[in-house]
Amino acid sequence: MDDLEIPSNGRNAVPPPYGTPMQLHVLKSFCNLPAGRPVQATMITVYTITMSPVMDVTVRTASGSEIRAALKVYDRRLGRDLRECLGKHVAHTPEVETAFQYFVKAKKMAPFLRELARRSKEDFTPPEPWHFLDDAGPDCQAEFEAALWAKCDGYFKTETEAYDRLCHLQGEYIPRMLAHVRVIVPVPNVPADLGKYFELKGVLLERISGYNLGDLPISPLAPSDPKKWPSIIQSSVNLAHKLDASGVLMGDCAPRNVIVDKRTHMPFFIDFAQAEFKEILLQAWHDPKDKGWNPEYEYWKTVATRNNPGAIGTEMKGKLKKIKNMELKGIVYPNYESILKEIQQPKKGQKLG
Ligand SMILES: Nc1ncnc2c1ncn2[C@@H]1O[C@H](COP(=O)(O)OP(=O)(O)OP(=O)(O)O)[C@@H](O)[C@H]1O
Ligand SMILES: [Mg+2]
Incomplete structure (x- = not known):
């Protein structure tokens, strides 16, 4: 595998080494792509490689027609950011890959992942991949790769x-999920149960043709009349609230994770890789001894602290x-104080969210 040059701005990056055309194995299909079978994807461009490579691709369907999609x-x-250690990108080199393969073949992955999971749950500061490089132990490079894999x-x-x-918001507020896939790449000669550590999973998403919300003041695709911009920002703020109310708390809510459709100028949110889920948070927080436990109140308290709608509005205001x-001016934000008050004293027949 080659050491890749990652451009500093993450845009127009060099293509990942998957080959063109790429072969994708469809793990789960939500469209007319055949599940359990390989399909061919051709890359048109690379959007970014900041955390994950995201590409604009065409995929040939079973019937011979082609669909355009975003492949992440x-x-x-x-x-670029995923492999960062103390502000520097740590390149993936053949030596690093060899170290990782030895680590996997020596069956060190399972105990490492168990310990990583335990520390992530129990440590005050959960371990990050770069912490392992800092350890400078004999397996530190392999452990860095192992933590990145996790x-x-x-x-x-x-x-x-x-x-x-x-799924109820797909196609209107977030892209439609088309398929879960595996990029078919050479896997080293390892026992079948260890092959997963070399597999590349991905998603094929409906491609939204438009511009990033953060580019609103500069994109040629955005309305040229600035008077139209506040309503686009307001729709994005409202959508951030809608996602919170749907129980998906975005971990990285920012204008760059909003694509505005170039025809309708309606926002689509993307990038849920770091999201948290209401139900799972509540399970973790619940103390059965606490008789006054109000899950709805606890959730909205966290939503208010996180303030994802505010994160969108504040960054756009600055831009x-x-x-x-x-x-x-004039952007209306959720009133968390009254939401929390209402949860404690709900009015008859009134629903939240
Ligand atoms: N469904 C889509 N349609 C069109 N473009 C998309 C789509 N999904 C992602 N992109 C493009 O790819 C970029 C990166 O996508 P995404 O945010 O999911 O990846 P990421 O690796 O988490 O990036 P980052 O860390 O920069 O947020 C987006 O900013 C957007 O330009
Ligand atoms: Mg993103």
């Missing part, structure tokens, strides 16, 4: 679970000021 691959070997595996699971939980010297 959870690949530990890439990712991170990418978690991102795939979280992203696919979020799309499942948000408009900086780029266009424009004051963003």
Whole structure:
């Protein structure tokens, strides 16, 4: 595997080493792609490789027609920010890969992942992949790769679970999930149960043709009349609240994770790899001894602290000021104080969210 040059801005990055055309094995299909079978994808461009490589691709369907999609691959070997250690990108090299393969073949993965899971649950500061490099032990490079593998595996699971939980919003507020896939790449000669550590999982998403919300003041696809911009920002703020109310708390809620459809100028949220789920948070927080436990209240308290709608509005306000010297006014945010009050004293017949 080659050492890749990752451009500093993450855009127009060099293609990942999957080959063109790429072969994808469809693990789960939500469209007319055949599940359990390989399909061919051709890359048109790479959007970004900040955490995961995300590409604009065409995929040939069983009937011979082609669909255009966004392919996001959870690949530990890439990712400018994913492989960062103390502000520097740590390149994936053949030596590092050899060390990782020895580690896997020596059956060190399972105990390492168990310990990582235990520490992630119990430690005050959960371990990050780069912490292992800092340890400088004999297996430190392999452990860095192993922790990155765990991170990418978690991102795939979280992203696919979020799309499942948000299936009612797909196609209108978030892209449609088309398929869960595996990019077919050479896997080293390891026993079958260890092959998973070299597999590359990914998702094929409906491709939203538009511009990132963060580019609103500069994109040629955005309305040229700045008076139209506040309503696009307001729709995005409202959508952030809608996601919170749907029980999916985005971990990385920012304008760059919002794509605005170039025709309708309606926002679509993307990137749920770091999301958290209400139900799972509540299970973890619940103390059966606490008789006054109000799960709804606890959830919305966290939503209010996180303030995802505010994260969208504040960043956009700063951008408009900086780029266009424009004051963003009149954006309406959720009133968390009254939401929390209502949870404690619900009015008759009134529903939240
Ligand atoms: N469904 C989609 N349609 C069109 N473009 C998309 C789609 N999904 C992702 N992209 C493009 O790819 C970029 C990266 O996607 P995403 O945020 O999911 O990946 P990421 O690795 O988590 O990136 P980051 O860490 O920068 O947020 C988006 O900003 C967008 O430009
Ligand atoms: Mg993103």
